[in-house]
Amino acid sequence: MAFVSRLVCSTCGTEYDPSSNPLMCRRRDFGRLDIVYDYHRVRRFLSRKKLSGRENGIWRFAELLPAKKSFAVKLGEGGTRLLKAQRLAEKMKLTNLYLKDETRNPTGSFKDRAMAVGIAKAREIGVDTVVTASSGNAAASLAAYSAKAKLKCYAFVLASASAGKLAQLMLYGASVIKVRGVERGEDPTVKMMLKAVESEDWYPCPSFGPFNPYQVEGPKTISYEIAEQLEWKSPDWILVPTGSSCLLTGVWRGIKDLTELDWIQTSPRLVPVQPHGNSPLVKAIKSNLPFSMIKAEKHPKTIATGLSDPFPWDGDAGLEAVKQTRGTGVSVSDSEILAAVKDLAKNEGIFAEPSGAAALAGLKKLLDDGLIRKGESVVVLITGSGLKDAQTH
């Protein structure tokens, strides 16, 4: 905690003292409480050199995380491989293509990075019950960390969640409440989670920022790891499969931290990839709309269930990430996503769920459009394991 100087609401600018452990803005304006670090202090305890002796995983970067490491519950999150994808690169006529293999996280998706931090914070605060709203992966992850931390976990999930993800939830011992699908752009899981937070005082821990500012910081570690794995040289591009935009926000924050600490000299350009059937953020990028004008997708329709949040909760930061890094947005069809799942498996031996492979489909498109050139280096985030959703291929 000592490394956080304050939290600032992204909607109204109200500042919060870190010692009060705020979760949401007291004005309930759906602002995210953005965490501001004391980099001066971070620099005194952390350097690129000091990293070399530390354990693998997200707590390697403890000074840049908002929960005390002593409260961490570890299942082996983070520290994933950055693979040089030789065969895919040849096929796509690229020279430097890397895949960040997040399927290797303990519950099979990058959400473990977020939930590990969310649960460490829950233990630090001293809560006994946590609650989430999710299309599956975030809930499955929260359930696993709650099990290990001996916390009660309630999960509101869409009835359409895959059998694999539901099985994880049940076995990790969460109380699962299946909720009907999205209607008129409203995600009923979020509504029910908020009701439970207000009436029961449970700790909210979904994987988007406005309801829990701490977990958002977990995915930052992806950027730290990529930078370290590429020997502190930034790739030209990072492609990010995007639903709520929390991952994109985290990746960008990681880059900002690295820049602030002077550990990298240039920023990669960030590209959110969304499915055609649910692409409110990409549409906003394409038509230069501000966040306040983004409307929820009324009827999200895609096989990439991890990318089906009708509203990009962290889209404000997501738009900023794209703008500041001179990135772009791209949307892909379900059949392009399925083709990417197959390409990934057949050429590189990685089995991803559709959401997990969507960014690769986005890369193909940007190469075809000539936006990414073949001499540039590209990192594609492969975010979730195919074993979770094995019937969708």
Ligand SMILES: *Cc1c(COP(=O)(O)O)cnc(C)c1O
């Ligand atoms: C949640 C999820 C995403 C998207 O992350 P957001 O933070 O919602 O944008 C991508 N891939 C997988 C596998 C996911 O579970």
Ligand SMILES: [Zn+2]
């Ligand atoms: Zn506010």
